[in-house]
Amino acid sequence: MEGEIYNISVMKIYFAGSITGGRDDSQLYLEIIKLLKKYGDVLTEHIGNDSLTQMGEKISDKEIYQRDISWVSESDVLVAEVTHPSFGVGIEIARATEFKKKVICIYRDKEGRRLSAMISGCPGIEVFKYQEIEELKEIFLKEL
Amino acid sequence: MEGEIYNISVMKIYFAGSITGGRDDSQLYLEIIKLLKKYGDVLTEHIGNDSLTQMGEKISDKEIYQRDISWVSESDVLVAEVTHPSFGVGIEIARATEFKKKVICIYRDKEGRRLSAMISGCPGIEVFKYQEIEELKEIFLKEL
Numbered sequence: 083m084e085g086e087i088y089n090i091s092v093m094k095i096y097f098a099g100s101i102t103g104g105r106d107d108s109q110l111y112l113e114i115i116k117l118l119k120k121y122g123d124v125l126t127e128h129i130g131n132d133s134l135t136q137m138g139e140k141i142s143d144k145e146i147y148q149r150d151i152s153w154v155s156e157s158d159v160l161v162a163e164v165t166h167p168s169f170g171v172g173i174e175i176a177r178a179t180e181f182k183k184k185v186i187c188i189y190r191d192k193e194g195r196r197l198s199a200m201i202s203g204c205p206g207i208e209v210f211k212y213q214e215i216e217e218l219k220e221i222f223l224k225e226l
Numbered sequence: 227m228e229g230e231i232y233n234i235s236v237m238k239i240y241f242a243g244s245i246t247g248g249r250d251d252s253q254l255y256l257e258i259i260k261l262l263k264k265y266g267d268v269l270t271e272h273i274g275n276d277s278l279t280q281m282g283e284k285i286s287d288k289e290i291y292q293r294d295i296s297w298v299s300e301s302d303v304l305v306a307e308v309t310h311p312s313f314g315v316g317i318e319i320a321r322a323t324e325f326k327k328k329v330i331c332i333y334r335d336k337e338g339r340r341l342s343a344m345i346s347g348c349p350g351i352e353v354f355k356y357q358e359i360e361e362l363k364e365i366f367l368k369e370l
């Protein structure tokens with residue numbers, strides 16, 4: 083007699099944050115990743131890695147692109163921290179909507195600036211403003 | 227007798243530049259648009275408009291998104307100035323590659339920074355470095 087096979091599926095989360103522009107926020111990114119890990123596997127833990135410099139990673143640009151887009155396509159949900167403008171995060175968000183993934187953008191409001199209309203006006207993206215990490219707990223609990 | 231119908235097709239060019247981050251470059255954007263107009267219709271002339279503030283345009287975000295993406299889909303080529311990080315430009319570039327458009331990125335190199343791997347590593351995108359507007363004339367002549 084064969085045993086039953088359990089299909090335990092763990093949610094795959096793609097966390098996107100600005101690498102070149104957001105290194106000041108690497109500690110915040112680490113805390114966000116820690117929160118997200120309560121809900122599933124975070125495919126992009128390296129985003130919170132302090133040793134990632136403004137000059138980026140040590141594999142080729144093509145390899146970075148292929149790896150990241152394949153992670154986006156594997157993921158169940160993309161969570162993007164969109165306080166700092168970033169081409170990479172913009173491209174990842176666009177691909178995630180192209181692949182019909184759930185997309186959640188979190189954003190710290192700053193006076194005199196507003197979030198790009200290409201994010202807030204894009205169908206399939208939900209945007210949440212926050213100031214403190216505590217507020218994210220509630221957002222993730224509802225959305226993930 | 228009916229006259230002949232001439233199908234005169236003019237190249238449609240989508241010019242993308244950072245609105246919120248690149249207002250210091252609005253004069254440069256105007257000069258680039260002027261160069262591009264020698265090759266076809268520039269669908270996004272408003273990007274070079276000085277009166278566009280950091281707070282953006284006066285139509286709704288959804289309308290901006292729909293208008294811009296429909297222009298990307300109508301265009302024959304997307305030319306993006308990618309010196310300043312921008313979510314919007316990232317999303318426009320991603321959509322243009324999704325729609326199999328020709329994509330040309332132009333970029334002023336700055337010490338200690340490099341272009342996002344998600345642009346330089348993305349298939350279907352050609353990146354050209356430049357410092358002076360004069361250098362763009364040669365690039366556009368070859369590429370458009």
